[in-house]
Amino acid sequence: MARPRDTSKEDLPKVKITKESIKETLLIYNYLKPYRGTFIAGLVFIALSSGTMMGFPYMLQKLIDSAHGTPKPPFAFSPTTIALIMVALLGVQMIFSFMRIYLFTYVGENTVSDLRQDIYKRLITMPMNFFGQNRVGELSSRISADANQIQEAVTGLLAEFLRGCLIMIMGMAYILFINFKMTLLMLSVVPVIVVIALVFGKYIRKMSRKAQDQLAESNTVVQETLSGIANVKAFSNEWYETGRYRKNISEVVNMSIKNSRFRGLFVSFMLFSVFGAVTLVVWYGAGLMQAGQLSFGDLTAFVVVTAFVGGTMAGFAEIFSQLQKTLGATQRVRELLREQVEDVTVTDTVVEEQYRLRGNVTLEHVKFSYPSRQEIQIIKDLSLNARSGQQIAIVGPSGAGKSTIVSLLLRFYQPDSGRILFDGRDAASIPLSQLRRQMALVPQDIHLFGGTIYENIAYGRPNATLEEVQNAARKANAHEFISRFPEGYNTTVGERGIKLSGGQRQRIAIARAILKDPVILLLDEATSSLDSESEALVQDALQNLMKDRTSFVIAHRLSTIRSADQILVLEDGRVRESGTHHELISIEDGLYRNLNKLQLFEG
Structure with missing residues (x-):
């Protein structure tokens, strides 16, 4: 584990x-x-x-x-x-x-x-x-x-x-x-104490770390049990989890008790050594006082300063650690x-006129493997051409490389070979911040920040006014459900938006993209995990979002992309088929036709 x-x-x-x-x-x-x-x-x-x-x-x-x-x-x-x-x-x-x-x-x-x-x-x-x-x-x-x-x-x-x-x-x-002689006597004792303190201290720290590791293990049991409490109860395994936690806690107790023995021995030894050294020095100093070679004030000052020096030397062990x-x-x-x-900017970026996009996108013989998996080629010679304002749908089985295309368009990664062009310009010639400022992504797994609904929508343009945020929410079919909340746009969404339903999170993400007003829109299976009612609302919001924009839509449900200007069917990192819905559905034994039949059968 x-x-x-x-x-x-x-x-x-x-x-x-x-x-x-x-x-x-x-x-x-x-x-x-x-x-x-x-x-x-x-x-x-x-x-x-x-x-x-x-x-x-x-x-x-x-x-x-x-x-x-x-x-x-x-x-x-x-x-x-x-x-x-x-x-x-x-x-x-x-x-x-x-x-x-x-x-x-x-x-x-x-x-x-x-x-x-x-x-x-x-x-x-x-x-x-x-x-x-x-x-x-x-x-x-x-x-x-x-x-x-x-x-x-x-x-x-x-x-x-x-x-x-x-x-x-x-x-x-x-x-x-x-007194020179008393100093030599003190110095002969202190190093022994310091060395023993270092040895004991190292062993005690080692034991403490083991106890902490074991405690972390017991905390893991608690975390796993509570996060999977439904499984625990479904299998009636409360007894098993209780026993597992008891075993871990018992080991923590045993380690702590063992550690306490060494700490007790260490403290006892240090007290004996320190006061024994003080006794030795005072005994020797008393003899010098009787001989008239040392005053009582000198002896007192010597003991006090020796305590300062000894404490400092002992403290050096912790400083060294x-x-x-x-x-x-x-x-x-x-x-x-x-x-x-x-090469991105960390200040608010305004799109410069020389980098303003019209929305034409071209991929020329692109090949790509993820850096951590160089032996597996995800994209194997992919070409496509999207004109400004077109809706390009990308479909295909899992692992075909659909989401990878989105990552490449956003320049999260660079292609191994081939080129990506925006308005005929190589993507590498456009500063990253200028490029991404004109693109928006609506993923399947929506990430909302833990603030308010207003803050999450305004993330698309942080300096937007409340009126602009509300207009974006209306276009995303989100204003109605937001208004029903007692706090409206000031409603806290919770960590990752946990207080909202899947459809509500999707519409807030769409409102965020609408507010950004991108030239190029990327939709990565934005409706695949929604129920029919939520899907209808989200799909309508997406249609509002895609108007007059170049859109790349990765779709799981083929019924949502029938009106696309161009459908690319990917298989094994290549474009297997391309065309409109009517063109592809007419291909005998075509991959798109088979996928469509399969979904109709499942429906």
Whole structure:
């Protein structure tokens, strides 16, 4: 059973940190350039924040020594004065920390916003072949999970890394200044703790991913069961699905409990190690105090700074893990940004006079195979000629290449050989946006967006007025049923138009095409899945739509194309027969005649 890809942050794949992978990541930071002033200011506040943080244990040392009557220059002040200085220091630290977080968040949000827009613009300008080779879920994760990971790197990972490095450098310098021997003792313990923490942490993350995968499997069971609930009940298999879910959940529980043992052992070990190291350092420091080589304030400051340094070193393990994920996310985004896109505009296109079509379409000896299936030739030498305003019907058995012709006319794909001409001009000489702006497609499987009816009809011309949308709906026989809704044109259609019937969706799609006012119209079995009443309304709307336009009609029901100016009968990627309905029906043992007889018999 296939498991859906979990694109959560925890499951993002990691890559090795190499020179090339770091180079890839640095290229993403080009998006930082518009905000480099703010970014540099953030770096300054990181340094100031780290400096004031390390100033706190220094002042704590002075406070304790002053309280014990052993103040040291240059701050030989009273305990009250030093305490006030510490409060002021904390206030300044608070301001610096706020500015650091705010500035890096500002840079990160804007940087990733620009990146997301580029990714999205890249996605919608990809050729159709790209979408045939990539899953939509994988592509959407580039904008969601991968971009989020990059955002965290900009806003948090980089800042924490730089801050950690500064704390490490200043902290090590400070404890070396306090006492060299104690520093060596501390350094001999910390690496052991860090190494063990890395080993335990890696194993725990591995166990967590397994538990998450198993939980995803149980969620798949829920999704499959609920989406197919009619089958579950028809076969009386509630008991089976309950058992299947119970088995998956039990495995999740077992994995989680097993993981908790290791996490408990890890936490217990870390607590023992950290406090054991602190005890060792304090014990050694107490001996130095008795020998008069160390003050109580020095020992306190040493312990506090050691805790800062140890915590920072432990945090580097998580930073390293997040860096690996960021490198992986960056590589996938960069791969997408390097993909070849279609030459289309991403601004509202107005048809230029030099590219305005009259509607004459010619296909000359076209051959075509889909890029993902080069060994199977779908179109095998196809020629046709459609004059402006003609209705061209295309019929034939499944797999004959009918829908492929529509894709080729829209230039979703390029023919392997042969030419497609519009008004005698090679299709390749007409910019894609200029060409598609003058064409409209009404497919069999209508896709409506999740907004209102008005927004879906206006998709044909987004700047259309309400009156223009209503006029288009009237011509599509849609205005009457739309007006019956309480909210009229502001009615929400639901995801993919689920709140509307098939006939209603078709008429909204036709209204959308009417509003676009295309020169060339493409109808891909627009009535094949409708009942008789809906078909009659939709067919009448299609007749309104096809007036004075060059129309290519892929038809399943031959009764709908009897008035076509030319009927092409395809078989195995070639035109087997062509002519009007009366011409084709008179051909003895003709394919069209046999298809017509078969449909009459089925009816």
